[in-house]
Amino acid sequence: MGIRWGIIEEEWRKGPWTVEEDKLLIEYVNLHGEGRWNSVARLAGLKRNGKSCRLRWVNYLRPDLKRGQITPYEERIILELHAIWGNRWSTIARSLPGRTDNEIKNYWRTNFKKKFKKSSTENSEKTKVHFLKRQQFQQQQLLNSQIDMKKIMSLFEENENKVPSHVPKQEDMTILYQNNTFQEQEQGGFFYSMINGYANYVPVPDASSNEDIMWDIGLWNLDDFNVNL
DNA sequence: AATTATTCCAACCGCAAGTAT
DNA sequence: TATACTTGCGGTTGGAATAAT
Structure with a gap:
């Protein structure tokens, strides 16, 4: 210049x-x-x-960066949090030690944005059914698990019709993370976490040779996310 | 084998909020 | 207080690597 x-x-x-x-x-x-x-x-x-x-x-x-591939567990967190926060990459990054907002943004864009789009136009009815099945499956698993069922189910009923894109206040979120989230408790083969009123429970990632895992990975990677909640 | 298309990520940009003068 | 400077965020892009034709 x-x-x-x-x-x-x-x-x-x-x-x-x-x-x-x-x-x-x-x-x-x-x-x-x-x-x-x-x-x-x-x-x-x-x-x-x-x-x-x-x-x-x-x-x-930065020396504290975690290098290498995003793990399936990290991926799950990214997807869960993206459903809640949308493109607030830095907020999402705070729950993934050693990962940067840029990295997460790139990861999500390359791995999920397209699937999202494609499936929503192509076979939304099919994936909707898929999603509902998953929900049912999870609730059934909850019924079978040891944790405080009544409490969680009522939380679910309260919240299941809310839109995931609903954006809670950031302060609330951070506190929840510190206290609760992703230091998940292992309960009867499931992780359970509460995110601002949303109950989340997924099969333990590495309980090998278990059908549940296939379910979970498949579902998270497939087309569920086009369902317009 | 050569050319074209796609994927992917590091780094850019503009904007806005925060901080200093 | 007002203005300038700095930092942080999220969207976008250039181009190298890889895949498809």
């Missing part, structure tokens, strides 16, 4: 980061801590603006 309005504009580097740039940024954070991103260029000799530096750190260089 050069000169505009008599001010010399910085010429920032853009595009993929090099190993050397990464080193400089890591060094900077080790020395000065996270934050004050706009001073990175000056103090670390990087020709990157603050935004770019922050993004690189948060999404890639």
Whole structure:
């Protein structure tokens, strides 16, 4: 850009980061801590603006990042929370330690957005039936399990007609997470969690060679999510 | 084997909320 | 108090890798 309005504009580097740039940024954070991103260029000799530096750190260089594939369990959480929060990726990310909002957003988009669309136009009736079957199945499992049935069933009856896209207040949500969610209790082969009035229960992920698991994985991955609740 | 299409992710952008001056 | 600067978020995109023709 050069000169505009008599001010010399910085010429920032853009595009993929090099190993050397990464080193400089890591060094900077080790020395000065996270934050004050706009001073990175000056103090670390990087020709990157603050935004770019922050993004690189948060999404890639942070040492507490969990690398590798999203696990089936993480996937389930993403789907559950997306049903509640919609595209509030950073909120969802708070329940997945070591995963970034960007990562989750990319994951959801590449794996689910299309299925969503496709199935809703193609065979919504079929998937609706599928969904209802699943619901029935789960309720039956609940009946068979040891947990406080009456309480949960009444919660369910209260909430089952609510739209999942209903958005609760964020503060409420966070507290629930700390106290309750995804430190799920294992009860009779099921995880149980409460999310802001919604009861969620799914088969234990790794109780191997169990039909329930097939049910669960299949269902979560299939076309249920087009059902317009 | 060559070309075209699709998938996927790192990194971009604009906006808005928060913080500093 | 008002304005400027910074940070964080979510949508979007460029292009490399992979798949399809």
